[in-house]
Ligand SMILES: Nc1ncnc2c1ncn2[C@@H]1O[C@H](COP(=O)(O)OP(=O)(O)OP(=O)(O)O)[C@@H](O)[C@H]1O
């Protein structure tokens with residue numbers, strides 16, 4: 001039975017042991033906290049669904065392979081982009097455990113580490129972390145792999161380690177520069193719009209609208225496939241900061257979308273600054289509606305560890321305006337309610353987020369005013385032409401926006 005010592009941070013603090021079993025069709029795992037961790041003064045539960053106690057926590061992947069691991073470990077494993085690279089580089093037949101422990105240890109999401117009995121990382125994909133000056137080379141490798149995955153074994157081998165460790169579907173790599181770790185998000189071969197210019201512009205707009213946002217800037221701006229550089233918020237110098245997705249914080253199983261009021265409930269339970277996080281989340285809902293971000297699923301929200309068994313809502317990331325007639329969210333606003341991207345519903349929900357009605361209207365009005373006054377310029381500042389910016393007009397100018405401006 002494959003197993004790993006689970007440790008935290010640069011100091012490899014042992015927190016427990018993960019055992020994994022696969023009988024072909026079914027995969028399951030068993031995690032047990034270490035006795036010394038359970039007794040430690042600075043202990044904390046790796047996730048709300050993995051409470052501190054003796055004995056085994058079982059996870060079974062009968063219906064959904066990914067639930068073969070507890071959510072906090074699944075959060076540290078690659079998604080479709082990284083898995084495609086790893087499968088090509090290492091060969092097929094990889095289990096959920098393989099994807100988790102074999103991906104690069106240094107760039108893995110959060111602070112979790114998966115070690116062998118010798119206390120060394122089990123991952124065997126450990127080329128040096130590329131520097132910012134290597135972005136162009138990485139972009140070429142990623143493009144070749146995207147265009148023809150079957151013919152790009154060598155590219156996959158080069159990329160699978162540090163480029164394949166993070167979650168998400170878009171092509172990306174980790175890079176080091178200016179003393180920080182960054183995610184480089186590449187323009188995809190499938191993009192029909194300047195997606196990465198829009199992503200950087202939108203994160204900058206989010207900051208202007210008062211949100212806490214990951215630092216972002218555009219690289220290779222003058223080329224036709226620019227790269228969005230997003231600073232990793234789960235690193236502080238060499239320190240690794242534990243991270244869980246909102247999906248894990250909610251202990252959410254299955255494929256259907258969750259709800260923002262459920263995230264609010266979790267914030268009340270685990271946040272070190274619940275009121276600030278509730279206000280922040282409500283403003284994010286408003287921003288998401290007003291920029292027509294449709295990709296607000298539960299893995300695009302998360303929490304970073306704040307010490308003392310408390311968490312903070314992580315900085316906002318992966319917010320992308322996508323003009324479309326169907327204005328729906330992936331995360332519904334009110335538990336059990338509709339998934340419409342509706343400001344009316346957001347206002348109805350404001351008290352769940354500790355925001356008073358009048359204040360809520362004021363916030364919606366302010367966010368809409370900032371967006372309508374700045375979105376086009378923000379896009380052009382990231383190098384879009386007037387015609388390219390116009391492709392995003394319907395994402396920023398729509399009925400909800402008009403409603404907010406009228407408040
Ligand atoms: N600034 C950041 N710091 C640390 N981790 C991050 C940061 N931004 C994103 N992540 C993590 O990396 C994952 C992938 O990033 P991101 O969501 O931007 O990629 P994506 O491929 O666009 O995702 P999706 O599949 O949702 O479109 C996120 O789910 C999150 O766990």
Ligand SMILES: [Mg+2]
Pocket residue numbers: 168169299300318
């Ligand atoms: Mg994402």
